[in-house]
Amino acid sequence: MKRSKTIIARATGLLLCVLISGFTVLAQHTGQQGNTQKQGTQKQGKSKSTQQKSAHQNMKLTDPEIASVAVVANQIDIDHARLAQEKTQNTEVLNFAQTMITDHQAVIDQATALVKKLNVTPKENQLSRKLQTDSENSMKMLRAKSGSAFDQAYIDHEVTYHKAVISTVENTLIPNAKNAELKALLQNILPSLRAHLEHAQMLKTQYAKE
Amino acid sequence: MGRKLLTGMLLAVLCPFFYLQAFRGVSENARPKTHMVQIVRMQFIPAVLSVNKGDSVVFLNKDLVNHNATERTAGKWQSPTLRPGDSWRMVVTSSADYYCTFHPGMKGKLEVARATAKTRKKK
Numbered sequence A: 001m002k003r004s005k006t007i008i009a010r011a012t013g014l015l016l017c018v019l020i021s022g023f024t025v026l027a028q029h030t031g032q033q034g035n036t037q038k039q040g041t042q043k044q045g046k047s048k049s050t051q052q053k054s055a056h057q058n059m060k061l062t063d064p065e066i067a068s069v070a071v072v073a074n075q076i077d078i079d080h081a082r083l084a085q086e087k088t089q090n091t092e093v094l095n096f097a098q099t100m101i102t103d104h105q106a107v108i109d110q111a112t113a114l115v116k117k118l119n120v121t122p123k124e125n126q127l128s129r130k131l132q133t134d135s136e137n138s139m140k141m142l143r144a145k146s147g148s149a150f151d152q153a154y155i156d157h158e159v160t161y162h163k164a165v166i167s168t169v170e171n172t173l174i175p176n177a178k179n180a181e182l183k184a185l186l187q188n189i190l191p192s193l194r195a196h197l198e199h200a201q202m203l204k205t206q207y208a209k210e
Numbered sequence B: 001m002g003r004k005l006l007t008g009m010l011l012a013v014l015c016p017f018f019y020l021q022a023f024r025g026v027s028e029n030a031r032p033k034t035h036m037v038q039i040v041r042m043q044f045i046p047a048v049l050s051v052n053k054g055d056s057v058v059f060l061n062k063d064l065v066n067h068n069a070t071e072r073t074a075g076k077w078q079s080p081t082l083r084p085g086d087s088w089r090m091v092v093t094s095s096a097d098y099y100c101t102f103h104p105g106m107k108g109k110l111e112v113a114r115a116t117a118k119t120r121k122k123k
Helices: A002-057 A063-087 A091-119 A126-143 A148-176 A179-208 B002-030 B117-122
Strands: B034-040 B043-045 B049-051 B056-063 B087-091 B096-098 B107-112
Touching: A063 A091, A063 A126, A063 A179, A091 A148, A091 A179, A126 A148, A148 A179, B034 B049, B043 B096
Parallel strands: B034 B056, B049 B107
Antiparallel strands: B034 B043, B056 B087, B096 B107
């Protein structure tokens, strides 16, 4: 009787041990799976955003090159706005174009004053050349349009262009800038670029409703 | 007896104090103040400002680009173009939503506090 009790107690103990270790292994396995899945999702997400950013972030620019990009990028938007002033009859588009000219000229003036103060000569580079080539293409496309087709194409261009410039300033120019004043100027430009994008998107939404 | 005396003394000290405080409140309300709205990084700061009728508001442009302040609903008032460093003063007569016509996303609000019975009597 006593012996059978001991056997039952040992068997129960063994069963409990097996069950506990079984649950532990199962829990660890499930956890690992979950972690692996999470890591996989994160990796996928990371790899996409990394690819998008790496094209910008890998580009090394010196301060004179950044100054050149800043001036060229602002001048391009002024050129597009001047074309809009020639071609549009729409008051809201005219007002928007005038704001682009005034604001981007103000930024160019600030950048010019800073490079003069720092005794830096803006240096043409791969990025500033690419911006100019793209600009020539979009100006050509816009010149071929008229009336409301022009207005829509111009506003579409402004939305796309400001998004691209904001990304370039955030991901390429600011991280590469060495001089603190140049970096601060670039950071101060961002809110006005975002306001321009918001304004262009507002006009684009109005066109979509009409 | 002692408690009554103490209460009496306490009231005698506190009553003039509260009276003076109340009087000071009325006179402060009656005197127009000058408030500041700074324009920084494409924002009116503070975006919402509480003022009394007759107070002045100075808009100061501390941004990189030109701005203005324009009453939104009926264009009742509009500042001139404020270049960087420029300022403009206006006397507030009523509550108003305003914005910058150059950058329509920039918005602000002036809230005129309702005149209290005391301030109405004073005026």
